[in-house]
Amino acid sequence: xxxxxxxxxxxxxxxxxxxxxxxxxxxxxxxLKQRADRTLxxxxxxxxxSQIYTELDRLDGRGLVVSTDxxxxxxxxxxxSITPEGLACLRAWLTDPDESLFPTLKHxxxxxxxxxxxxxxxxxxxxxxxxxxxxxxxxxxxxxxxxMLADRREVRFPARVADWGLxxxxxxxxxxxxxxxxxxxxxxxxx
Amino acid sequence: xxxxxxxxxxxxxxxxxxxxxxxxxxxxxxxLKQRADRTLxxxxxxxxxSQIYTELDRLDGRGLVVSTDxxxxxxxxxxxSITPEGLACLRAWLTDPDESLFPTLKHxxxxxxxxxxxxxxxxxxxxxxxxxxxxxxxxxxxxxxxxMLADRREVRFPARVADWGLxxxxxxxxxxxxxxxxxxxxxxxxx
DNA sequence: TGTAGCATGTAAGCCGTTACATGATTGA
DNA sequence: TCAATCATGTAACGGCTTACATGCTACA
Numbered sequence: 001x002x003x004x005x006x007x008x009x010x011x012x013x014x015x016x017x018x019x020x021x022x023x024x025x026x027x028x029x030x031x032l033k034q035r036a037d038r039t040l041x042x043x044x045x046x047x048x049x050s051q052i053y054t055e056l057d058r059l060d061g062r063g064l065v066v067s068t069d070x071x072x073x074x075x076x077x078x079x080x081s082i083t084p085e086g087l088a089c090l091r092a093w094l095t096d097p098d099e100s101l102f103p104t105l106k107h108x109x110x111x112x113x114x115x116x117x118x119x120x121x122x123x124x125x126x127x128x129x130x131x132x133x134x135x136x137x138x139x140x141x142x143x144x145x146x147x148m149l150a151d152r153r154e155v156r157f158p159a160r161v162a163d164w165g166l167x168x169x170x171x172x173x174x175x176x177x178x179x180x181x182x183x184x185x186x187x188x189x190x191x
Numbered sequence: 192x193x194x195x196x197x198x199x200x201x202x203x204x205x206x207x208x209x210x211x212x213x214x215x216x217x218x219x220x221x222x223l224k225q226r227a228d229r230t231l232x233x234x235x236x237x238x239x240x241s242q243i244y245t246e247l248d249r250l251d252g253r254g255l256v257v258s259t260d261x262x263x264x265x266x267x268x269x270x271x272s273i274t275p276e277g278l279a280c281l282r283a284w285l286t287d288p289d290e291s292l293f294p295t296l297k298h299x300x301x302x303x304x305x306x307x308x309x310x311x312x313x314x315x316x317x318x319x320x321x322x323x324x325x326x327x328x329x330x331x332x333x334x335x336x337x338x339m340l341a342d343r344r345e346v347r348f349p350a351r352v353a354d355w356g357l358x359x360x361x362x363x364x365x366x367x368x369x370x371x372x373x374x375x376x377x378x379x380x381x382x
Numbered sequence: 383t384g385t386a387g388c389a390t391g392t393a394a395g396c397c398g399t400t401a402c403a404t405g406a407t408t409g410a
Numbered sequence: 411t412c413a414a415t416c417a418t419g420t421a422a423c424g425g426c427t428t429a430c431a432t433g434c435t436a437c438a
Contacts, residue, residue, distance in 0.1 A: 006396080006397070007297075007299060007302060008385075008397080008398085009258065010302075011302055012238060013241055013304065013311075014302075014306045017306065018306070025250050027416070028416085028417070028418090029417075029419095030416060030417050030418080031416095040302075042296075043296065043297075043298045043301035043302050043305065044296075044297055044298065044301075044302050045295070045297065045398085047397095048398070048399055048400080049418080049419085050398085050399080050400090050418095050420080050421095051397080051398055051419090052418075053418065053419060054397095054398095054419095060240070068436095075405080075406045075407065075416075075417065076406090076417080076418085077416085077417060078417090078418080079420080087309075090306070090309065091309055091310065091350075094303055094306055094309055094310045094314070095310050095311075095314040095347055097317065097318075097321065098235045099299070099303075100299065100300065100303075100318050100321050100322060100325075101299045102299075102322075102325050102329065103296060103297060103298040103299065103300065103301075104236070104294075104295075104296075104297040105233075105235075105294060105295075105296055105297075106198075106234075106235055106236065106294060106295040107235065107294040108198060108291065108292045108293075108294065109232045109291065109294065110234035110235075110294075110355060110356070111198060111201075111205075111231075111234050112290075112291075113348060113351065113352050113355075114205065114230070114234065114348055114349055114352050115205045115208065115209070115285055115348065116283065116348035116351075117279070117345070117347075118205075118208060118278075118282055118285055119285045119286050120286075121280065123286040124399095126288065127288075127291050128291065130288065130291050131293075133290065134291075134293050138293065151247050154308070156308075156309050156377075157304060157305055157306065157307035158302065158305055160307075160370060160373070160374075161301050161304050161305050164301060164304075164366055164367075164370065165301070167362070168362070168363070168366065170398080171358070171362035171366075172316050172359070174361065175355055175358045175362075176355075179355065181200070181349060183351075183353070186347075188194070197424085197425070199425080199426085219388085219390090220389075220390070220391095221387095221388060221389050221390080222388095236426085238425095238426075238427095239426065239427055240389090240390080240391085240394080241390095241391075241393095241427080241428090242426055242427080243425085244390065244391060245391095245425095245426095266388075266389065266433080266434045266435065267389080267390085267434090268388085268389060268390080269389090269390080297404070297421075318420080384437100384438095385416105385418085385436105385437095385438090386434085386435100386436090387434105387435085387436100387437100388422090388433100388434075388436095389432100389433085389434080389435105390431100390432085390433090390437085391430105391431085391432085392416105392428085392430080392431080392432105393425105393428100393430080393431100394427105394428090394429085394430100395426105395427085395429105396415075396426090396427080396428100396430100397424105397426090398423105398424090398425090398426105399422105399423085399425100399427090400421105400422090400423085400424100401420105401421085401423100401438080402419105402420080402421075402422100402426105403417090403418100403419085403420080403421100404417100404418085404419085404420105405416100405417085406416080406417080407414100407416070407417100408413100408414085408415080408416090408424100409413095409414090409415100409416080410411100410412090410413085410414100
């Protein structure tokens, strides 16, 4: 039970836990990747396929998931389901106060803006406007996800987290728009 | 010049570029770590000492920085300065439109809230309030950094990025506070 | 006198990515 | 029939962390 898994492992375990509460079939590695791309990606990462399989093997080895081979008529595939031990392990992690770590932000735009004095005002402005475009794209993607979550009670937590993400994108947009105006208003560098 | 460095390398190069514009002495690996802890940490990462030395060796090998050994009377140390090639390389990276990538957010609190249905409402609330505390601490740290940046023109970009960070922390606080209220208002799970 | 801070590194190992490799099934 | 999608893996490698190892210097 004291498994010391990576957050990504727990994230996958969470997807399987959610699946278990709605169906009984289990998920393939491929399906897990798709779900991760839909939700996890916005708040964590979207692991590569190869990592998902590695992670699943690890979870399997610890008895936190079980895999059943399906090959009747169809092409062979492994369907994974969470075990009672896996669920217990996930719950323990969820409620462990020590695990509540601070978010890690890797913000290439902020990093580069930090050195804005080395670039021309035009380059800086282009960078920010490009970021705003991508931000809008990302937001549209998350909005589509949010709509799929409708108002079903089983998904009220995912829906809230999606709302969180949307608010974050809006705030980021407002901040960057203000920043652009400030930079445009400022007298150019005296070099 | 087409060096294919990691963003962390560029970040260190940026710190050295900034140092070069204000003094001439160069910085030790140790000093770079301190500066990274002060600023970079909020928007990128704070690399471990060992990584800083590794990164510096790499930059040195490519001629993007030069190191001078200082050992007169004092304990021996290596002082690093950015070279003209290093500065050109940094500028090229800064203005390269392809490099403008989207931020990566690893948000353990959002990740866990996604599975909030598996925990008790009390555990969820505790997690969020703990997050708010840490958020306030982090914000206070960044405020201290912001004050050090005063209104000097040489640091106007770092100051703006610090303001960005502060706005982000405020927005995050508002969102999480609203979230807590919503969860508290909601009827408990019917399990 | 001793401890905190300055200063530099090596080694092991994890997490995660990209590239590579394979092959079945569905549908246009 | 051919391309897209489903499906599963291995190998190599990069980035970053932790742990380990060393030793000087300022100052209380």
